[in-house]
Amino acid sequence: MSERPTIVHAPHGTDHPYQAGPEERTPRDPVGGDMVSVGFLTTPGGAARAVRLFWARNGRPQTPVHGRPLSVGQDHDRWLVELGVLEAGDRVEYWMLAESAAGPVESLRYQFATRRRRALAGISAVAETPDGLLLATLAADGQAGPPLALRRLPEGLQLELGDRETGRQGDRETGRQGDSGQAADDRTLRVGDGAASLSVEAASGRLIYQASGASTGLRLRWVEEADSALASVELSADLGEREALVGFGERFDALDQRGRAPDVAVYEQYKNHGNRTYLPVPFVISSRGYAMLVEGSGHVAYDLGRSVADRWRCVAQAPAGGGPVAINLFAGDPAACVRALTAHTGRPAAPPPDWAFGLWISSNEWNTQARVEREAALHRAHGVPATVLVIEAWSDETTFYIWNGAQYTPRGGDWAPRLADFTFPDDGPWPDPKAMADALHAQGIRLMLWQIPALKQAEAPHAQHDADSDHARTQGYVLRQADGEPYRNPAFWFHQAMIPDFTSPAASDWWMQKRGYLLDELGAVGFKTDGGEHLQGRGIVASDGRRGDELVNAYPNLYIGAYHRFATERRGGDALTFSRAGHTGVGAFPAHWAGDENSTWEAFRRSIVAGLSAGLSGVAFWGWDIAGFSEALPSAELYLRATAMAAFCPIMQYHSEYTAPGEPSKDRTPWRIQEHSGDERVIPLARHFARLRMALLPYLVREAAHSAATGEPLMRALLLDHPDDPQCWALSDQYRLGRDLLVAPVVEEGATSRRLYLPHGVWHDLWTGAALAGSQWITLAAPLDQCPVFVRAGAILPLQLGTGQRLGDDVGSSTEPSHLTLRVYPAGVSEIDVVLSGATYRITATVELAGAVWVDLPALPVPATIVLPDGRTATAAAGRAQTIQIA
Numbered sequence: 001m002s003e004r005p006t007i008v009h010a011p012h013g014t015d016h017p018y019q020a021g022p023e024e025r026t027p028r029d030p031v032g033g034d035m036v037s038v039g040f041l042t043t044p045g046g047a048a049r050a051v052r053l054f055w056a057r058n059g060r061p062q063t064p065v066h067g068r069p070l071s072v073g074q075d076h077d078r079w080l081v082e083l084g085v086l087e088a089g090d091r092v093e094y095w096m097l098a099e100s101a102a103g104p105v106e107s108l109r110y111q112f113a114t115r116r117r118r119a120l121a122g123i124s125a126v127a128e129t130p131d132g133l134l135l136a137t138l139a140a141d142g143q144a145g146p147p148l149a150l151r152r153l154p155e156g157l158q159l160e161l162g163d164r165e166t167g168r169q170g171d172r173e174t175g176r177q178g179d180s181g182q183a184a185d186d187r188t189l190r191v192g193d194g195a196a197s198l199s200v201e202a203a204s205g206r207l208i209y210q211a212s213g214a215s216t217g218l219r220l221r222w223v224e225e226a227d228s229a230l231a232s233v234e235l236s237a238d239l240g241e242r243e244a245l246v247g248f249g250e251r252f253d254a255l256d257q258r259g260r261a262p263d264v265a266v267y268e269q270y271k272n273h274g275n276r277t278y279l280p281v282p283f284v285i286s287s288r289g290y291a292m293l294v295e296g297s298g299h300v301a302y303d304l305g306r307s308v309a310d311r312w313r314c315v316a317q318a319p320a321g322g323g324p325v326a327i328n329l330f331a332g333d334p335a336a337c338v339r340a341l342t343a344h345t346g347r348p349a350a351p352p353p354d355w356a357f358g359l360w361i362s363s364n365e366w367n368t369q370a371r372v373e374r375e376a377a378l379h380r381a382h383g384v385p386a387t388v389l390v391i392e393a394w395s396d397e398t399t400f401y402i403w404n405g406a407q408y409t410p411r412g413g414d415w416a417p418r419l420a421d422f423t424f425p426d427d428g429p430w431p432d433p434k435a436m437a438d439a440l441h442a443q444g445i446r447l448m449l450w451q452i453p454a455l456k457q458a459e460a461p462h463a464q465h466d467a468d469s470d471h472a473r474t475q476g477y478v479l480r481q482a483d484g485e486p487y488r489n490p491a492f493w494f495h496q497a498m499i500p501d502f503t504s505p506a507a508s509d510w511w512m513q514k515r516g517y518l519l520d521e522l523g524a525v526g527f528k529t530d531g532g533e534h535l536q537g538r539g540i541v542a543s544d545g546r547r548g549d550e551l552v553n554a555y556p557n558l559y560i561g562a563y564h565r566f567a568t569e570r571r572g573g574d575a576l577t578f579s580r581a582g583h584t585g586v587g588a589f590p591a592h593w594a595g596d597e598n599s600t601w602e603a604f605r606r607s608i609v610a611g612l613s614a615g616l617s618g619v620a621f622w623g624w625d626i627a628g629f630s631e632a633l634p635s636a637e638l639y640l641r642a643t644a645m646a647a648f649c650p651i652m653q654y655h656s657e658y659t660a661p662g663e664p665s666k667d668r669t670p671w672r673i674q675e676h677s678g679d680e681r682v683i684p685l686a687r688h689f690a691r692l693r694m695a696l697l698p699y700l701v702r703e704a705a706h707s708a709a710t711g712e713p714l715m716r717a718l719l720l721d722h723p724d725d726p727q728c729w730a731l732s733d734q735y736r737l738g739r740d741l742l743v744a745p746v747v748e749e750g751a752t753s754r755r756l757y758l759p760h761g762v763w764h765d766l767w768t769g770a771a772l773a774g775s776q777w778i779t780l781a782a783p784l785d786q787c788p789v790f791v792r793a794g795a796i797l798p799l800q801l802g803t804g805q806r807l808g809d810d811v812g813s814s815t816e817p818s819h820l821t822l823r824v825y826p827a828g829v830s831e832i833d834v835v836l837s838g839a840t841y842r843i844t845a846t847v848e849l850a851g852a853v854w855v856d857l858p859a860l861p862v863p864a865t866i867v868l869p870d871g872r873t874a875t876a877a878a879g880r881a882q883t884i885q886i887a
Contacts, residue, residue, distance in 0.1 A: 005047035005098045007107040008076070009040035014490050014536040015548065017265035017299070018276065022070070022078045029231070031115045031223055032088025040067075040096055040107070043076040048098040048105075053081040055094035067096070088116035089226055113226035118145060120205035120220040125183060132158075132191045135200065146222065146230055146324075150191040150198050155330060155340035157191060157198045158295075159207070161222060162230040162324030196290075196331035211331035212289025229322025235292075236313040243288055244729040245304050245312065246334070246719065249281035249583075250594065250614035250622075252606045255717065255732035257284075257304050264300040266553045266581055268493065268533035271596050271630060273606070278533060278581040278595050280553070281617040282316070283341055287719075287729055291337035293344070295326040297554035297583055320538070320547040333723040334616065335712055342618050342711025346588035349568075351704035352576050352621055354815040355446050355525075356591060357697055358387025359690045360623070360653030363667045367393035367404075367658075368429040369436050376440060378671060382683055384690045385813040389440055390528050390578070392450035393658070394430070398458050398465045400451055401514045405429045410463035413471020416513040419521040437523045444813040446525040448578065449518060453531055453559045454489065454497035468514075472498065477507035479551070482539045489534040499534055502558035503544040503551075512566040519570045526567045532556035532581035556581035557589075564589040578651075582619070587711070591621035591651050599628030599668075604642055605747045609732045611649065615713025621704070622715060623651025626668060630657045633666060636679035637749065637784070640686070644787035645745035647689040647696070648737045650704075650714040685785055688808040695811050698798035698820065701835050703738030714738060722759040725775075731757060740795035741766070744788040754782040762793035764825050766807075769869030794827035796845055798834045803865045803875065820864040826853050836861055853886045 012028045013021040020026055022039050030036045042048035051067035067079035079096075086092065092114070096107040118139040125136040131152050137145035151158040190199035196211040207218035221234040244256045252273040254260060262275055269276035282294035284302070294300050298317035305312060316325045330340040361379065366372050372391060379386050396404045401417070405428030408421050424431050437447045455472060458465050472478045478498040479487040488496045501507045518524045535555050540548030560579045567575035579586070580595045594610045597603040607624040614622050627634040627642035634642070646652040654668040665672055670686035673679075700714075707714045716736040718728035734744045734756055742763060744756035758774040765772070765780075766789040772778065782788055785808075791797055800811050801821035812818075816837060824830070826847040834841050844856040855866050857876050864876045866884060874884045 003044060003047050003100075004102040004105050005042040005044070005100050007040055007042055007051075007096050007098055007105060009038070009096065009107060009110065011110055011112070012538060015538050015552075016536055017263065017267055025110075025112070029115060030086055030112065031117055032090070033085060033117075034114070035085050036083045036092075038081045038083065038094065040079050040081075041076040042079065042098050045073045045075055045077050047100050047102075048077060049101070050099045051079050052097050053083075053094055054097060055083065055092060057086075058091050086114045088114055090114040091226065115223050115225055115231050117221060117223050119222075120145065120148070120207075122205045123148075123189065123200060123202040126189055126202070127182070133189055135189065138205070146224075148200070148220075149324075150189070150200065152191055153328060153344065155328075155344045157196060157209075157329045158326055159198060159220075159235075159329070160324050160326040161220065161233050162318060162322065164324050196329070198329060209290065209329055211329070212333075214288045214290075216288065216290065225322065230318040230325065231322065232315055232317050233325040233327075234313060234315045235327060236311055239305050239310045239312055240288055242726065243286055244719075245284050245286055246613065246717070246729070247281065247284045247291070247616045248302070248613065249283070249617045250277050250279040250592075250610045250619065251275070252277065252594075252610045255609050255612055256729060257302070259305050259309075261301070261303045261306045263302065264294075264553065264583075266533050266535075266556055266583060268491065268531075268581075271598055271603075273595075273597075273610075277610075279556075279583070279586065279592065279614060279617075279619070281584050282314075283584065283617050284314075285334050285337050285616060287723070289331065289333065291330040291334075291341065293328045293330070293341060293584070295328060297550045297552075298325075299549070299553070317549060320549050334717075335720045335723075338616060338618065338713070338720070339711050342587060342620075345585035345618060347711045348588055348590050348620065348708040350573060351701070351708040352590050353525075353574050354697065354701050355387045355444075356576055356621075356651070357693075357700040357704065358385060358652070358813070358815065359693055360388040360390060360651065361386045361669075362390035362392065362653070363656045363669070364392050364658035365656070365665060365667055366391060369431060369433065372436060373439070375669065376443065376445060378669070380443065382671065382687060383810060384670060384683075384687045385694050386445055386690070387813065387815060388448055388525075388653070389445050390448045390450065390653075390655070392528065392530075394433075394449055396462075398456050398462050399468065399514075400454075400456075401518070402464065403430045403433055408464075410467060413467040413469070414510065415464075415467075417517055419517050434522055441523060444815070447523065448526050448528055448576070449524050450528045450530060451515075451563065452494065453500055453502070453529075453555075454494040454534060455500065456494055457496045469498065472500065472507070472510075475506070475510070476543060477501055477504060477510055479535075480541050482541060487535075487537075487540050490536055491534060493531070494534065497534070499555075500559075501543050502555070502562045503542040503546060507543070508562045512562060515566075516570060519567060519575070525571065525574065526576040526578070527563050529560045529563050529577045529579040532559050532579070553583045557583050557586050560586060560589045585618065587618040587620050590708075591623065592619050593622065593651065593653070594624040596630055596657075597625065597628050598630055599632060599634035599638065601638060601747065601749050603628050604638065604645075605733060608645070608735070608745065608747070611715050612717040612732060612735055615715050616717055616720070618711060620707040620711060620713045621650045622713070623649055623653050625656070626652070626654040629655055629668075631666075633668070633673060633676050635749075636673060636677035636682050639668070639670075639673045639677075639682065640689075640784055641746050641787075643686055643689045645743070645747075647693045648741065648743045648745075648787055648789060650700075650737075652690075652693055681784065688785060691810055692808045694813065695799050695801050695805075695807050695809075697800050697815055698817055698834055698836075699738065699740070702798065702833060703740075705833075705835065706739070718742075718757075718759060725759055727757050728759055740792045740797060742790040742792070746782045746787065752782060753779055754788045755779045756788060758790065762827065763790040764793060764869050765789075766791055769871070771869065791823070791825050793825050794830050795823075795825045796830050796832045796843060797823040797825070798832065798843075799823060801865070817862055820860065820862050822855070822864055822866045824853060824855065824866060824868055826868065851887075855884045855886070857882050857884065
């Protein structure tokens with residue numbers, strides 16, 4: 001007997017940001033003037049002989065359209081029907097009828113209304129508000145548009161289109177005035193002051209933003225639903241001749257995004273990221289002296305001169321239900337704009353703990369206690385200091401809070417375990433994780449554990465996971481679909497997993513309490529909060545009412561924020577999260593890394609771009625997997641050049657993917673790379689860079705405090721400190737580490753020298769002390785044991801070095817210096833604050849006309865050595881304030 005076919009059609013699919021499924025409508029949300037087509041499947045393959053689409057337009061039946069078969073397969077056949085170009089406001093109903101040997105089969109019925117695009121053409125009325133103006137708008141068709149608000153913010157100005165109360169555009173009567181409104185006439189309405197202002201011409205609707213001595217004309221359009229709810233807002237402007245545009249979150253393809261079309265969608269692109277990213281931020285800094293942030297977590301798409309060479313465009317999706325879209329404008333140089341962004345969206349409550357600035361070590365192969373202890377012992381044996389060890393493969397890979405191999409009695413889903421609830425067999429993978437963590441800590445190494453926000457589909461019976469999953473479902477602790485059923489991850493990683501709802505305080509508390517013993521009793525210092533990109537589709541519903549459109553981008557911050565707050569509160573601030581995904585404001589939860597990448601020179605260069613763009617977007621503390629994470633091991637040269645760069649990066653860490661038993665190890669440890677490459681320089685030079693990193697700790701800790709307080713990144717694109725130098729806007733393979741060091745990593749295979757740019761000022765070679773004038777390109781030798789680094793004249797560089805020690809010498813693994821070296825690079829009067837044992841000490845250096853240098857020292861808790869670039873030195877005992885002259 002012949003089988004009746006099934007018709008499969010999902011108009012919006014999963015709302016995948018980059019791929020359209022064969023069963024979707026295109027476009028998913030048509031706008032007047034779009035060519036509309038309908039894709040669908042029939043299953044099983046070959047069951048449907050022919051398919052027709054029946055439809056009605058504005059209640060009037062249209063001629064049925066025969067489906068065009070695009071592919072025929074055993075599982076399904078793929079069909080496409082083209083409806084043609086539709087007009088704004090068209091209301092369409094459609095359904096499909098499949099003919100088969102078993103008889104006809106009819107699909108469900110589907111409806112949509114075509115959206116309308118409109119443009120601001122004038123202002124009909126104005127009312128003053130406590131923070132600005134509320135304006136009644138006129139569209140180009142002469143009809144009333146949504147309300148427009150121009151507001152003053154503490155950090156800048158805001159343009160908001162739409163109704164905050166209802167999401168509707170309100171009374172559509174042309175020219176209607178509010179209760180306190182007055183006719184706009186032909187005035188220019190302005191909000192702001194001399195530093196920055198936002199104005200609109202009432203007669204024309206022309207918007208003008210004036211900042212940093214420049215004027216930018218803005219054009220405002222919007223798209224509305226058939227019921228007049230706001231769907232999206234478009235803001236555009238002309239591009240200056242040499243205008244550069246940077247920011248947009250962590251971007252791998254280019255620092256200056258002009259000529260590109262980035263979008264803002266949290267997305268897990270496994271390696272080779274292109275224009276996709278785990279961490280997008282709808283924030284752009286212009287070289288013309290302003291910046292722009294789209295509020296909220298909706299999808300935002302940019303066209304930065306790609307379609308029209310001299311124009312940028314930003315299209316921001318409105319919240320579900322048609323709420324307003326707000327766009328903030330900040331004025332000033334790039335550093336001022338980053339400070340304004342982070343003041344508005346959030347900064348770290350405190351800098352990361354000191355131990356976060358040593359070497360981090362990890363590998364997915366380290367899946368037993370014996371392996372972890374072996375690798376820690378090898379670091380000691382080879383003299384490679386480390387301060388953080390991350391274990392990814394520690395848990396049972398189902399609950400993500402129970403150690404693999406642990407024995408216990410399963411409890412109810414509300415169970416918050418303690419360490420005493422588990423026993424650890426001697427022959428298991430983790431016979432005594434508490435003793436392991438204590439031993440690591442005694443060696444100066446903190447333990448961090450991997451996490452994923454997912455209730456994984458268990459591959460085998462698992463009583464505790466079943467209890468947890470049942471509890472989460474019944475208590476409403478997981479994200480749901482519109483029909484009330486739990487949302488399940490459609491992506492390949494943790495496929496079909498339920499996702500915890502971190503918008504719910506109760507769900508967050510339930511989830512985190514299960515992990516409390518890891519911090520309280522085991523001594524873990526935090527979590528590697530991986531993932532967070534598991535959401536797709538507008539039908540997702542959270543407990544706080546948010547829908548999928550807003551949750552996709554918001555979710556990583558909700559997830560990471562819950563972990564960060566829990567760990568820092570539980571450990572009195574001595575904790576950290578290390579995260580991959582994020583969105584606006586995620587920099588408040590340090591630290592972050594760039595995700596998965598290959599071990600290639602190209603990926604090395606792309607990772608530097610990612611770090612700089614993340615820093616320009618509010619992420620102050622960032623790192624990457626040294627020389628890549630995946631597939632073929634790096635060459636010795638790539639590994640050492642990458643390690644040299646990472647020594648001058650906010651977070652220095654290596655990591656690698658899992659290797660199946662019997663396959664050659666993919667560990668990125670120095671000894672594995674040396675074994676693989678046969679190059680006996682690897683271990684000595686990796687040791688040299690790890691020790692150099694320990695020497696830099698006093699400087700890094702000082703600069704981290706500045707970054708946390710201001711929101712400025714620790715890894716600084718040169719344009720932040722040199723905004724008036726066009727060269728610095730074009731450089732994406734040089735940067736400043738903190739305010740005093742300029743770093744130019746060697747990023748080309750086989751290079752023995754490095755051509756680099758020194759910005760304005762005087763710069764001292766870190767290795768030789770030689771002074772060079774800025775505003776010039778130079779080429780210098782770059783041996784494998786050195787990363788080209790320069791120090792700003794006027795800097796005082798605090799280092800953890802004893803008298804007579806050089807960078808790269810053994811200074812131990814303690815994050816608290818026993819001896820301080822102050823490298824003074826004289827230029828007038830210089831001051832720095834140094835943090836030692838939790839206290840802050842101010843040090844001042846003054847240069848006399850005769851060349852003598854006076855250094856004022858407070859009563860430091862450790863002895864200090866003062867070193868000048870020409871080799872002159874002096875020493876200071878601990879415990880007393882003193883002024884030292886170096887003639």
